[in-house]
Amino acid sequence: xxxxxxxxxxxxxxxxxxxxxxxxxxxxxxxxxxxxxxxxxxxxxxxxxxxxxxxxxxxxxxxxxxxxxxxxxxxxxxxxxxxxxxxxxxxxxxxxxxxxxxxxxxxxxxxxxxxxxxxxxxxxxxxxxxxxxxxxxxxxxxxxxxxxxxxxxxxxxxxxxxxxxxx
Amino acid sequence: xxxxxxxxxxxxxxxxxxxxxxxxxxxxxxxxxxxxxxxxxxxxxxxxxxxxxxxxxxxxxxxxxxxxxxxxxxxxxxxxxxxxxxxxxxxxxxxxxxxxxxxxxxxxxxxxxxxxxxxxxxxxxxxxxxxxxxxxxxxxxxxxxxxxxxxxxxxxxxxxxxxxxxx
Numbered sequence: 416x417x418x419x420x421x422x423x424x425x426x427x428x429x430x431x432x433x434x435x436x437x438x439x440x441x442x443x444x445x446x447x448x449x450x451x452x453x454x455x456x457x458x459x460x461x462x463x464x465x466x467x468x469x470x471x472x473x474x475x476x477x478x479x480x481x482x483x484x485x486x487x488x489x490x491x492x493x494x495x496x497x498x499x500x501x502x503x504x505x506x507x508x509x510x511x512x513x514x515x516x517x518x519x520x521x522x523x524x525x526x527x528x529x530x531x532x533x534x535x536x537x538x539x540x541x542x543x544x545x546x547x548x549x550x551x552x553x554x555x556x557x558x559x560x561x562x563x564x565x566x567x568x569x570x571x572x573x574x575x576x577x578x579x580x581x582x
Numbered sequence: 583x584x585x586x587x588x589x590x591x592x593x594x595x596x597x598x599x600x601x602x603x604x605x606x607x608x609x610x611x612x613x614x615x616x617x618x619x620x621x622x623x624x625x626x627x628x629x630x631x632x633x634x635x636x637x638x639x640x641x642x643x644x645x646x647x648x649x650x651x652x653x654x655x656x657x658x659x660x661x662x663x664x665x666x667x668x669x670x671x672x673x674x675x676x677x678x679x680x681x682x683x684x685x686x687x688x689x690x691x692x693x694x695x696x697x698x699x700x701x702x703x704x705x706x707x708x709x710x711x712x713x714x715x716x717x718x719x720x721x722x723x724x725x726x727x728x729x730x731x732x733x734x735x736x737x738x739x740x741x742x743x744x745x746x747x748x749x
Contacts, residue, residue, distance in 0.1 A: 457624075460669075461628045461638050462638070462677075462686065462688045463638060463671075463688075464687075465685040468685070471628050471629070471630060473625055473628050473640060475625065500748075504630075509744070510744060513736055513744075514633065518631055518633040519629065519630075519631055520631075521746075525749060570676065579688075
C-alpha cells in the first residue's frame with residue numbers, strides 16, 4: 416500500500432508515499448524528506464556512542480513528544496516524533512589548550528539523522544512506531560532499518576524509547 | 583552600581599540587581615534567576631568534557647543567538663544569550679546490553695547551567711559578555727566566575743564563544 420501524506424501535529428506536513436511495513440521501517444519513496452523544521456525542535460537529551468558509531472548526539476522532540484515527556488504521558492500519543500541527530504565525535508584542540516589537557520570532545524560533521532514517528536494504527540506491529548533515517552538529507556533503504564524495532568523491544572516499558580528526558 | 587532589570591529580546595525579563603563587574607561575572611543578588619524558558623531554547627551543539635568535569639552537555643541559544651549563528655552575524659548582537667546545560671556523564675547499562683558492549687554514555691543528573699549574556703555596554707570590559715552560573719537553580723558567587731572571560735579570550739575571533747553551530 417502507499418499511504419497518503421500524513422499531516423502530523425504541530426503543522427508538520429510530513430511525507431507522501433510511506434508504505435507501512437511489519438518491521439516499522441518506512442520505505443524510502445520519492446518525495447520523502449525529514450520533517451520540516453526538526454532542527455528547531457526542543458531538546459530531550461544528549462548522548463555519546465563509542466565503537467563503530469563514535470558519535471555525539473542530541474535527541475530532539477516535536478511539540479507532541481516534548482509535552483508527553485514532561486507530562487509523563489506514556490505511551491506517546493500519535494503524532495509524537497523523536498529525532499536523533501548525530502555528529503562525528505572529535506577532540507577539540509582549541510578547547511584542550513584552554514583546559515590544559517586532552518579532555519574536550521565536540522560535534523564534528525553530521526553523520527545521520529533518525530526519526531521515530533508515533534502512529535499507533537499505521538505501525539501497530541512495531542509498537543506504534545515507524546523508523547526512518549536520513550543520510551545527507553536522503554532517506555536510507557528500508558532494509559537497513561528492519562532491525563530498528565527489535566533493538567527497541569527491551570525498553571517496551573518506556574514505550575520502546577531509550578532516551579529519558581534530561582531536566 | 584546596581585543596574586535596573588534588563589529586558590532582553592524574546593520577551594525574557596531577566597534579572598534585577600546585577601552589578602556589572604570588570605571580569606564579566608554577574609554578582610548574585612536577591613531575585614536572580616535563570617532566563618525564563620531557557621530549557622525550551624534551540625540547540626546550538628553538544629559536547630563532552632572528561633577530567634574533573636566529567637559531563638555531557640548541550641549548548642542552547644535564545645532566538646537572538648540562534649539567528650546570529652545561522653546568519654553568521656558576529657559579533658553577536660546585544661540580547662543574545664547562550665546557555666550551557668551539563669549533566670553527569672554516565673554509562674548506560676541498558677543501552678550497552680542492546681549494543682552488545684560498553685559503548686553508550688548518556689546524561690545523568692544535572693550538574694549546573696551557565697549563561698553568557700551579550701550586552702556590549704554593560705559588559706564592555708569583558709568582550710560584551712556577562713557570565714553567570716546556576717547550581718540547582720541558585721546563582722553561584724561571582725568570585726567563582728571571575729576567570730570565565732580570561733578563558734574565553736583565545737576565541738576572541740569568534741566573539742569569545744567556543745561552541746560552533748552544528749547543522
